[in-house]
Amino acid sequence: MEKKSKISMSTHEAIWGYVFLLPWILGMIFFVGGPIIASLILSFCEWDLIQPPKFVGLDNFIKMFTSDKRFWASLYNTFYYTVFSVPLGIIGSIAVALLMNQKWKTVRLLRTIYYLPSVTAGVASAIIWMWLLNPDFGLVNYALSLFGIKGPLWLADETWSKPALIIMSLWGVGGNMIIYLAGLQGIPQQLYEAAEIDGAGLWGKFRHITIPMLTPVIFFNLIMSIVWSFQIFTQVYVMTGGQGGPSDSTLVLVLYIYQHAFKFHNMGYASALAWVLFIIILIFTLLQFKLAGGWVHYEGELKK
C-alpha cells in the first residue's frame, strides 16, 4: 500500500512547512510589505488621496526639520514620555515580579490581578484613567488630598498632561511582569545556595545573581518598551479626542502622523513622518544592541 516517495522525507516536511506558512507569508507580502514600500515612495510625494501623488523629492523632510514646529513639539513629547515611562516601567515590573515570585498562598490570584490591565482594551483603560485622573472626583487626587496635597488638573493642564500619561503607562507593568517572572523562575536554585554558603546576604544575592541572570530579559524588555513607547497612540487619542491637547502638550509623534494622514489628508507628509519615526526607533534599537555587550549576560557565555 505504501508507495515509495520520490522526494526525501526532509524535503517533504519542508514543503509542508512552507505550505502552512503560506497564509502568513502572503499576508506579510501583500498587507504589510506592500504598504511599507508604498509609504516609502509616498514619503517623497505630495498626496491628498484624491489627485494622483506628485513627486516632490525631499520637500517633506526639509519642511519637517526646518519649519514644522508641531513636528518638533511632537518629537519632544514622545521623548519626554519615553525617557520617564521606560525606566519607571522596567523598575516597576521587576519589583512586582519579585513580589509575585514569593511563595504566598494568594500569589496566583495576585499575579492574575496584576496581569489583568494588560488584557484590557486600551480604549477602556484610557477611559478608566480619565476618571481616575479627574481633578475633582478622581481617585488619584483624592489619594493626594489624604496627604494634604492639592492635586493638579492632570489632563486639563499642559504641564501635568504628560506626567499623567506616564503614570497611566505604569498601570501596564503587569504585562512585562510575566516575562520577568519567567526569567526569575529560570534562575537555577543552586546559584543562590552556593552564594549562601559563601555568606551572601539578600542584597548580595539580588545584586550579583538575580540582576545579572535577568539581564537578557531586561534587555528584551528594554528594546520592546522603547519601541512601544515611541508608538504611543491609543491612550492619547482617546483622552484628548485625537487633538493632543491642551496646547499640543500630548501631541505625540504617532498622533501627529494620524492627524496628517486622516485629518489633513496629507498622506505623503504622514508617510515621511512615519519613516522618520521608524529610523529613530531603528537607531535606538541598534544602539542598544551595540551597548548590550557591556551589561547583558547570557548563561554559559564566557566574557573576554
Place this chain on the structure above:
Amino acid sequence: MKRLLSFLFCVIVLMAFTGCVGQKKTADLRFMYWGDVAEIKIIKDMVDKFEKDTKLKVSAERAPSGPPYMEKVLTQFAGGSAPDVLFVEVNNFKEFAQKGVLEDLNPYLEKETTIKKSQFYPEIIDRFTIDNRLYVLPRDIAPICVVYYNKKMFDEAGLKYPTDDWTWEDMVKIAKKLVKKDEKGMVTRFGYVDDWPIWEAFVLSNGGKIVDNVKKPRRCVLNMKESIEGVQFRADLIYKYGITPSPSQMTAMGGMGTADMFMSERVAMFFSGIWKVPMFRQIKNFEWDVVMFPKSPKGIRGFPSGGSGYAIVKSSKNKEAAWKLVTYLAGREGQIKLAQTGLAQPAMIDIAKSKYFLDDKPPKHKDIVLKAVKYITFMPLMPEWEQINVGMIAPAFDKIWSGKEKAAKVIKELVPEINENYFE
C-alpha cells in the same frame, strides 16, 4: 489523508480567491453617507423608493461622521473605486471641490423639472458654487445661532425669557443670576455653555473676520481688533463672569458633554445649532425654548453655519442615474421628511417655512433659524483650513480657554505664523 489535506487546501485557496472577485458589481450606483438613526431611515426610504421607480440597484454605505467618513471616502478615491454619489457638508466640501472630482450640477438642474435653483437658500447655493459651477445639491442649512434655555430655571429666578434683540451684556447679566454654587464655592450650575468653543460666533457678531475673503482667502485677519475682542469675550465668560465652565471644570464633569449638562439641568443656556432639537425633545423634567444668539455691543449679528447636500462624483459611469438619485435624496419629499424630524432646517426655503418644519412640537421659537440665515458666514474655503484650525488655532486657543494667556497676545503671535505658512 495527505490527499484529502491538499484537496482541502486547494478548495480553501480557491474559495478565498473567488471570494475576492465574486463580490463584483451588483449595484448600479454606489452612495456614501453618514447620519444618525433618523437620517438613516429617511435615506433608506428614499433609496428604496428610487430603486422601486427606476429598477436600479443602489448600494448605500454609511460611515460614522467626521474623520471616519472622510477616511472611507478618500480611501475609495485613492483605490480608484470612488462612489457615484457623495454626501458632503459645507466644510468637508472644500476637500473635493477644488480638486476637480465633483460634477458640475448646473446643467442637470437646468434640465430638471421637479427642482429649481431658486427654491434653495441662495447662501447655501453660493457656498457650494465655485466659479459658477454648482457642485452640491443642498439638503439643509444650519446657522449656528441657537441658544437653548431652560424655562424652569428662568421662572424660578423670576427672570423674563430672553428675546432675539438681547445683547452680550444682557446674556451675561441673566446668566450670572442663574449660576448656583455650593457652600464651598464650587459651581453646581452654570449660566451659559456652548456645544464646543464656538468662538467664531463671537468674532463674527462683533464685526470681526477670520480671513479676508471666505471664498478666496488670501490672509488670516483674526488679529483685527473686533476679532480679538470677540475671542476674549468668550474667555471672559469663564474667567471674568464665571458663567461658563473652564476646560478643567469640564473635565470635572467626568466626560459629560455640554449638551448633557443642559439636559441634566447643570447649565441654564446652551449654544449650538438646531440639530440638538430631537435630542432635547426627550427632556422630561423641564420646558425649554430657543432664542437667537445675542447681538454684540456693536449691534451686529453674525453666525457660523453648517449645512450639507449631495454631490455626483465625476468618475461616475452612470451620471444621469446618479442625478436622479440626488433628486430623490435632496428633493422635496426627502426634505419634508427631514424637516419633520426637527433635526435640520431644509435647504428649500418654502419647506423651511412650512408646517413640516415649523410644527407644534418644541421649541416654540424655532423660526429664529429662518431669520438667522442672512447673517451667516461660512468657514474659509480652502482645503488647508482643517490643518490651520486643528493644527494651529486650536492649540493656541487652548491657552486662552485655560486662562493662561490673553486673546490679544496669543492671536497676535499666531496670525503672522498662519499667514507665513499658508498664505505667502
